[in-house]
Amino acid sequence: MKSITRVEGSALPAFLDASKKNAYVETIFLLLDSLLPESDLNVRQIKVRQMVGFFVRRIINDLKPDQKVVAKENLGRIIFGSRCEIEFDTSIFKLSENIRPGKRVNAGDDTIATRI
Secondary structure (H helix, E strand, O other): OOOOEEOOOOOOOOOOHHHHHHHEEEEEEEEOOOOOOOOOOOHEEEEEEEOOOOOOOOOOEOOOOOOOOOOOOOOOOOOOOOOOEEEEOOOOEEOOOOOOOOOOOOEEEEEEEEEO
């Protein structure tokens, strides 16, 4: 894991487009892969943004700086009414067939993407 950043903001219902201005915790991971160039950080980064919702307004992230994580490991908890956004480079990951923007997924159960 590369970094964890907490950003203060509003607490609108997470399903609204305007909720992009909500408070969030952004965690950036670096993919450890000997086949990818060390200098190509944009391809190797996976960003996870946990955004607060209207009801609870709290994000719990259990990770520590520089902690190594593996697939399906918990990052923390998304509290009622919050949401999570994930960004990754589609040149090295293929989106799973049953996943589409806005679809609800269960942590540890649903595979979002696989390494190409």
